[in-house]
Amino acid sequence: MSRVKFLDLKAQYPLIKDEIMRKFDDILDRTGFVSGKYVTEFEKKFAEYVGVKHAIACTSGTTALYLPLLAKGIGPGDEVIMPVNTFIATAEAVSLLGAKPVFVDIDEATCNMDVEKIEAAITDKTVGIIPVHLxxxxxxxxxxxxxxxxxxxxxxxxxxxxxGAAYRGRNAGSMSDAAAFSFYPGKNLGSWGEGGAVVTDNDELAEKMRLLVGHGSIKKYYHKVVGGNFRMTEFQGAVLDTKIEFLEQWNEGRRKNAHLYMQELANVEGLRLPHVEEFNKPVWHLFVVRVGNREAFMDALKEREIDCGIHYPFPLHLCEAYAHLGYKEGDFPVAEKVQKEIVSLPMYAELSRDDIVRVGECVREILVESSVATVSQ
Ligand SMILES: Cc1ncc(COP(=O)(O)O)c(C=O)c1O
Structure with missing residues (x-):
């Protein structure tokens, strides 16, 4: 039986490869390698897709988080509230500017930030909140x-x-002062390298970030402010300008696969399926289930050649990098409990029905027959 891959990027090549190669040839012919017509085209399409006025392409999702913080002038003495269960980049963007990330616990059902815990974390130093659509x-x-x-x-x-995720009919990225997107290759919309975009409806903020992304200047060598080099290259612009046309189709594929997983994995004792709030339309970047005795469960999946992962193995307060913040074990009990149980199953648009059925059978076999694991329901 063949391996079920966690993600297979090659599966989308047939749809996009020729078009991207044609654009790569064009870039080579024109020798215009940085922030040219493909980046600009993509920015327009992406802003429209999210439903905001401005999208500024940049080097990564981390940069896309950093740019609005830089534009807002945050720095030492400032505190920014965020969930404790996220990829470290959310906190890094704040730390890079000398400000302090302040964590809040998560909601047990969705694994997203527990919004009812935000208020207790606000102090007179708090300047902002970064919710993460995990x-x-x-x-x-x-x-x-x-x-x-x-x-x-x-x-x-x-x-x-x-x-492409939606909340009460509004798009992720359109519901705040600014929003950061990553185009890391494995994301729902991924580049062929690194990439990101920051989006906003605020003209003034957009103008500042547009300056900051390219050494503080629009006109070459006329530097208005101190910025940096955070520009997207044309090769990534060409990839994204092509791939964005398929994003809805791919998100629909992920939704269909999530639905199938929900059917195949329904009523398995010891397994907790992802919970979707009635006001949400997720895009299933990851399909995360929960089991007890997680390591044995993952070993059993691997023995059956089914890839899996953990997102993320440590809540940020227990990450070595954030030891200096002085948090300790027990500070975020929900995240600590959930983090020991989460397992991400294979998920991408082209994942086949047969593969999902097989994952379902294996999970049942592991949990029911060998009763490897139980989870708190
Ligand atoms: C929630 C979250 N925030 C930030 C990032 C950072 O994005 P990038 O890897 O493009 O810098 C990622 C992606 O890895 C992420 O998943």
Missing amino acids: YGQCVDMDRVSEIADKAGLWVIEDACQAH
Whole structure:
């Protein structure tokens, strides 16, 4: 039996390869390698896709988080609230500017930030909140906005896993001051290298970030502010300008696969399926289930040649890199418990029905027959 891959990027090549190669040839002919017509075209399409006025392409999702923070002038003495269960980049963007990430625990059902814990984390140093639409499902943004408005804070969405996700009919990335997207290759919309975009409806913020992305200048050598080199290359622009046309189709494929997983894995004792809030339309960047005795479960999957992963093995307060913040075990009990149980199963648009059925059979076999694991329901 063949291996079930966690992600198979080659499966999408037939749709896009010729077009991208044609654009690569064009770039080579024109020797215009940085921030040219493909980047500009892509920025237009992406802003339209998200439903905002501006998209500024940049080097990564981490940069896309960093740019609005830089534009807002955050620095030492400032605190920014975020979930404890996220990829480290959310916190790094804050730390790179000398400000302090402040973590809040997660909601047990969705694994997203527990919005009811935000208010308790606000101090007189808090300047903003970064909700993370983890695994492709949006945070309860109405509640986040309500809390932020009351406390006079800005909100920046980390939408790095949520291209195309919707919350009460609104798109991820369109519900705050600015939002960051990652185009790391494995994302729902991925480049062939590194890439990101920051989006906003705010003209002034957009103008500042547009300057910061390219050494503080629009006109070469006329540097208005101190920025940096965070520009997207034309090769990545060409890949993304091509791939964005298929994003809806790919997201639909992921939704169909998630639905099939839900059917195949229904009523398996010891397994907890992902929970989707009724107001959300996720894009299933990851399909994360929960089991007890997770390591044995993962070993059993691997023996059956089914790839799996953990997103993420450590809540950020227990990451070595953030030891200096002084948090300790027990500070975020929900995240700590959930983190020991989560397993990400293979998920991508082209994953076949047969593969999903096989994963379902194997999970049942592992949990029912060998009763490897149980999970708190
Ligand atoms: C939630 C989240 N935030 C930020 C990032 C950072 O994106 P990048 O890897 O493109 O810098 C990622 C992607 O890895 C992510 O998943």
